[in-house]
Structure formats: C-alpha cells, structure tokens
Amino acid sequence: MNDLIKQEMMPAIWCQGCPLGIILAQFANVLAELGLSKDNAVIVSGIGCTGRFAGYMNMDSVHTTHGRAIPVAEGIKTANPALNVIVVSGDGDLLGIGGNHMLHSSRRDIDITVICINNELYGLTGGQLAPTSQIGAVTLTSPQGSAVEPINIQGLSTLNKKHFYARTTPAHVQHMKKCMSEAISWKGFSFVEIRTKCITRSKSPLFKTGCDLLNWLKTEYKITDENRKLKDNEMGIIKSG
Numbered sequence: 001m002n003d004l005i006k007q008e009m010m011p012a013i014w015c016q017g018c019p020l021g022i023i024l025a026q027f028a029n030v031l032a033e034l035g036l037s038k039d040n041a042v043i044v045s046g047i048g049c050t051g052r053f054a055g056y057m058n059m060d061s062v063h064t065t066h067g068r069a070i071p072v073a074e075g076i077k078t079a080n081p082a083l084n085v086i087v088v089s090g091d092g093d094l095l096g097i098g099g100n101h102m103l104h105s106s107r108r109d110i111d112i113t114v115i116c117i118n119n120e121l122y123g124l125t126g127g128q129l130a131p132t133s134q135i136g137a138v139t140l141t142s143p144q145g146s147a148v149e150p151i152n153i154q155g156l157s158t159l160n161k162k163h164f165y166a167r168t169t170p171a172h173v174q175h176m177k178k179c180m181s182e183a184i185s186w187k188g189f190s191f192v193e194i195r196t197k198c199i200t201r202s203k204s205p206l207f208k209t210g211c212d213l214l215n216w217l218k219t220e221y222k223i224t225d226e227n228r229k230l231k232d233n234e235m236g237i238i239k240s241g
C-alpha cells in the first residue's frame with residue numbers, strides 16, 4: 001500500500017465490498033505518480049462515507065462540514081496558490097447541500113480538482129434520496145421510487161466556456177486513474193464524477209456484493225476517447241480550454 005494512505009488506520013471503516021477502498025488506493029497511486037505529497041498537496045472532504053478520504057490520507061487534509069468542501073478548498077488555494085488542492089466527497093455533499101458552491105467555484109475557474117464519488121444516494125445517513133438518484137430509484141425516503149430525473153452533473157460541469165469534466169467508474173481502474181491524473185494536472189476548475197452504487201443501502205438486487213457491482217459497472221459503462229457530450233452509459237473526458 002502506498003505511504004500516502006495512513007497505514008495505521010487501515011482497514012477502512014467502509015462496508016465490505018464497497019468500491020471506496022479501490023478508489024482510495026488508486027487516488028493515492030495517482031498522487032504518487034504526479035509527485036504529490038504532504039509537501040505540495042492538500043485534500044479536502046465533506047461529511048459522508050466518502051468524507052473519510054481526508055482522514056485516511058497521510059498529508060494535510062480537512063474534513064469539513066457537510067456541503068462546504070469546495071469553499072474550504074477555494075480558501076486554501078487562495079491563501080497558498082502553490083498548493084495542489086483536491087476535494088474528494090460524495091454526491092450529496094457536492095451537489096445537494098453544496099451544489100451552489102460547485103456552480104460558483106467552477107464559474108470563477110478556481111484551480112482546484114473536485115472528485116465526486118456518486119453513489120446516487122446519501123450513504124452514511126441511511127440511504128436517503130439524493131439529487132443524483134435515478135428516476136424510479138427506491139431509497140429510504142422514496143419507497144415508491146424517485147419521481148424526478150437526477151441532476152445533470154455533466155451539464156453543470158460543462159456550463160462554462162472553459163471546463164474539465166470526466167466520468168469514470170471504479171471498475172475501470174486505468175481509466176479512473178487517467179481521469180484523476182488529467183483533472184489534477186488541469187489548470188483551472190476540474191470535476192471528476194466517479195459513478196458507483198451503494199451496495200449496503202441500494203435496494204437493487206443487482207448489487208448485493210462488491211463483485212456484483214464491479215461486474216455490473218463493467219458491462220454498463222463504455223469508454224469513449226471523443227471530446228464530446230457523453231451519453232448516459234459512457235465514460236470519458238470533456239474539456240475545453
């Protein structure tokens with residue numbers, strides 16, 4: 001295991017089979033490959049299962065209040081522009097309660113990277129409906145299925161003339177690493193959406209185990225190298241400088 005992860009805090013508290021462990025390990029590998037460490041990088045997370053990322057990294061990190069990871073990251077970057085500031089947080093945190101911050105930091109093109117682990121619900125608090133939940137999704141607070149379409153993350157992330165948006169999954173490790181690496185190297189605001197599901201809270205019979213989930217993601221999503229709007233089941237990188 002890479003030294004950028006606090007060995008003494010492993011194993012992580014995440015549920016057995018949760019892909020957050022894969023994402024953490026590969027995130028640490030990407031940082032190491034880019035030469036990032038406690039000397040030149042800071043990690044910021046909000047609250048949630050994904051929010052544990054900040055505490056697990058062996059570098060300066062901030063576990064902020066729910067929804068406020070982006071403004072804290074923006075403050076750190078403003079105070080010390082030499083630092084690489086990376087937010088890793090959940091979809092509820094970044095696009096629910098913190099959605100307004102995402103809109104304005106991206107509009108101001110603040111040079112930070114936001115990695116959003118989108119499990120399409122509020123994982124830590126029991127699996128409530130999130131703005132990212134798919135239409136028809138059965139959750140703790142939508143027992144008859146969500147009635148509305150999820151928020152359009154790709155659309156929001158590519159609203160501004162200059163933008164960087166990537167979509168990937170933890171079942172496509174090389175692609176996921178490429179997305180994180182390019183996003184961190186991008187000068188300006190960059191957003192990576194890592195699509196996954198919560199195997200504990202999801203009511204879907206399709207993802208009872210981590211293995212089921214990885215196999216499902218592998219068959220569901222296809223990589224495109226084209227720099228254009230992604231279809232629902234596509235992964236790729238859309239950028240415009």
Ligand SMILES: Cc1ncc(C[n+]2csc(CCOP(=O)(O)OP(=O)(O)O)c2C)c(N)n1
Nearest residue numbers: 047048049050066090091092093122123124
């Ligand atoms: C201001 C505030 N509102 C609500 C909460 C309760 N809360 C903690 S984590 C969380 C949801 C986390 O969901 P998400 O950001 O999607 O992350 P996940 O747990 O799914 O990784 C909520 C609602 C809180 N801690 N603070």
